[in-house]
Amino acid sequence: MIRQAQITLVLGHAASGKSVWAEELVLSRGAVATYVATAALWDDDMRAKARRHAERRGPEWSLIEGRDDLDAICTEAGAGDILLIDCATMWLTGLMMQDRDWSAPADAWIAAMARTKAQVVVVSNDIGGGITPDxxxxxxxxxxxxxxxxxxAAAADAVVLVTAGLPQVLK
Incomplete structure (x- = not known):
């Protein structure tokens, strides 16, 4: 595992094992675990994926879902809490699909993570390794x-890239 950090960014490609690894990291820290689900459940596939994630996590997690005000969530969390935000990619997708600005909300979110007394683990997709889209x-x-x-990554104390379920510490 990696060292204790206030902000940890967990990157990986689709189906890389990044969410499972991040969940294990959160539980290993022994804090009050809150799962912040950012995905809009637009179709049956997304609803099934959300169900699988919830079943895997189990009852020891509290859940916040469907909110895009990540700055407020971080501000409301206290010492002894740990937030798993899964994931930044779905949060960004939701804003872009509504044709909303993402930059100012991202700045507010990052500033709130820096101020919060809670630990924060953020999962995000690394999508830049493929071809240029058409x-x-x-x-x-x-x-x-x-x-x-x-x-x-610049704001995080620790950055981990997960490939095939294996973590590689980048920062």
Whole structure:
């Protein structure tokens, strides 16, 4: 495992094991675990994925779902709490699908993480390793996700890349 950190960023590609690894990290720290689910459940596949995640986590977790005001969530958390925000990519997707600005809310969220007494673990997808997408929206999203990940990594005390369920400490 990695050292204790106030802000930990866990990166990985789709189905890399990053969420499972992040959940284990949170539980190993012995704090009051809160899962912050950022995904909009637009279709049956997303609803099934959310169900699988909830079953895997079990009853020892409290749950906050469907909110995009991550700054308020971080501000409300206290000492002895640990937030698992899963994930920054779905949060960004939700804002972009509503054609909302993401930069100012990201700044507010990052500032709130720096101020909170809680520990925060953020899961995010590393989507920049593939080809350049063939349409403007996908390219805009790829650039925004890369920029968000860079901001989160700069603010984090620890950054871990998970590949095939194996963590590689980057910071």
């Amino acid at each position: 349409n403007a929206l996908a390219r805009r999203f790829q650039r925004a996700q890369g920029a968000l990940n860079q901001r989160l």
